[in-house]
Amino acid sequence: MLTNQLNSKLIALLEGIFGKERVKTSKEELISYSYDGFIKECLPEAVVFPLETEEIGQLVKLANEHRFYLTSRGSGTNLCGSSVPKKGGVVVCFTKMEKILEINTADRYAVVQAGKILEDLQKDLEGTGLFYPIDLGSSRIATIGGAVALNSGGMRALKYGVTRDYILGLKVVLPDGQVIKTGVLTKKNVVGYDLNSLFCGSEGTLGIVTEVTVKLMIKPKNTKVLLNHYQDIGNACTAVNEIMASGIIPTALELADNLVINAVEEYVKIGLKKDAAAFLLIELTGDKEQVERDSKVIEAICKKNNPSRFEISKSAEESEKLWLARKSGFGSMARYKPVCIAEDVTVPVSRLAETITLIHELAKKHGVLQGLLAHAGDGNLHPHFLLDSKEEENKADAIMDELMPFITGIGGTISGEHGVGIGKKKFLHYQLEKSQLDLMRRIKKLFDPEGVLNPGSFLD
């Protein structure tokens, strides 16, 4: 905190903006906003719940004037600690700012407030034939504002891309209190710097996004899911590469390793093959003919690579049943040990097999239980380290310290979709040279000279 303590005079000023009801200062309230989906916690000194962009404008001016920190937050489901108030100050919680402002079916876009929950947005779109294609593991509760801050990817990124690809415009409160509206309603736009892309993924360091205009897509009507078990992880990875080279773009191409298979089977008992090295789950969507045609090609590729079991869904219910194998992955693993750390390295897809092998070797070497879930088509790997206590975190770090140089050496990234926050900060130097990081710091300084927004982020 710049001033180190929010005194009662400042609290009164906050109450002047938000009203008494929407300013929280009790210990219990502060504890409730000291965490997100990451392990580390930091206490804020106050929490405010904006309803309007104007309120945030006033808040930011106040923060500059009285020198206190602001950290914005949605539902608090991110996995890197980016919404934790690392240096105290005020948490700006968007959960009450969740209106849908416009759905335009003619030009296929929607304007929503930052606190809108992704699943609720999908529900609002029901009956329009449209959908917002980004589907996160946490879509049930994650907010669009959080997804923009972290440029979330998720399950369907293979076909549809990531959050950044669906932002047409943003309403942003800049760190000096000015409100700007970025973007246009068209996909093509080459006028000036692409500010949408700059704010998206900036982890709340450059401005506070209050409204998002998202592009919508036509919802595909048909789905087919294939689930293949492989006794050899190399075969599974070859299948992935051949699928990616086939010209067919699956909506999802997911991989789970043996530990995940066993965890899921133990928990949900759906008859997975427990001795398999991995399963591949492939989802195809589109019109009926397209899905039928594509599934034949994919089926041939999968079978060519010697699956020990091959399944394909014949109905929507069957598709859902097969998805259970993948969707239960995290929860099933989570019950193995008290602590579960999810990593997020991403590699070019041709390097998938060797990367997975290396992860397995390193986990074994350091004596850590590891279960791997991967958005294999994207080369996005989520090794989950299952630990007995938080004190064992250093073991996971040791693995990552050995893994990271390899990942960045082959052109991969230390984080594909979770973000840096405080979780991956220690690995940042593996990927960003000082000159690049310095440039980012200068950008930050330009936007936020007083350093009011999200202090303690990856830039510090």
Place this chain on the structure above:
Amino acid sequence: MKETAKIADSCLKCGFCLNACPVYKELREEIVSPRGKLRQIKAFTAGELPSDKIIRKVLKNCLMCGSCFKNCPSSLATPHAIQKLREELFGKYGHDFIKRGMKYVLSNNKTRALSALWARIVYNNFRDSLPFDLPAGALTVKNMPLLAQPLKAVDFKNNGNKKVFYFAGCVDKYVFGDTGRCAARVLDKLGYDVMISEDEKCCGIPLIISGDIKAVKKNAEANIELLTRQYYDYIVFTCPTCLTAFKEKYYDIFKEDGVFKNKLAELEPKLIEITGLIAKEKKLPQLLGAAGVKVTYHDPCHMVNSLDTVKEPREIIKALPGVEYVEMNPELAASCCGSGGFYHVYFPETALKLGLKKVKNIKKTGAEIVLTACPACKLQIAGSLKRAGSDVKTMHIIELLDRYLK
């Protein structure tokens, strides 16, 4: 206490429980979310909270619907942790005046019957002549139902049919006596020998969830004695919450009492919710006449999250010839109506919002009747519909079956 701390400490903070929690969804404040509650329980047990004043209120602000448990990737027993801490805080503060009154009324069958009689005479005669309306929890006095004649004891006919003990529970006995009578008639028609007893006591849930498990021990013992005194094939419930008392809470009460714990375990396979029993009856459709009504169904929280009885009520409804069944869509059907034990008395605003949201979803289906399988849901939904000026009827499934029995 160690147990509670362990549950709280096992939370991975993924936040998946937030959108499952009816209270969080309404208030959108982390402090009342299941994840937030667990984190505060952790802080409280570690002595990090300045007092227990706020956490007491926070823990009270829970419908005990169990959907956080159901939606937790690690299946954390969050409701159990909340319950345990409520028990600890009850030890320090005791009951408020509402629950003190309830304890007096519910602990003893005579006071229970007398209170019901008194309420029936006074309330039934004056409700409609009151010149003004009064708030009653999330509802108002004028939106509450009149009390039916209480359910009377019935003895076995000993006709060789399978013997069913029908455990009606306070509400279906004293408020919705008709539901109880319908249940008895339907069971009889299905070929069961039905018994209803004067000696059945309040299951104790209203006191248990306030943390007072001691006061319930006597009632629980009496109920278990009553149900083990002679042979029954089934013990049937029309109130899923009463059933969860037997299936979950009583085990906690008799944790250190081997005798009763064993008796309870012996009873367990016979305990069944009424739709769960009836759905097994192949001959049901033949007993029913053409209904010709459009209905929808509301899932009571405990049916979904504790008893896992979701398919059965729908199967029964669809067995009715001529019924047009419209789903609210599974998730909306299972969203809490806002009743939640005595939640609606302590947090009428949130409960009312939940009730009115339910009304909106019911109206969307265009149904003439909304069916449910829980007397507390029925009370809350019927009251909310009336309050919203809707003429959609609310019924327990068993009442609809009874209406169309040949």
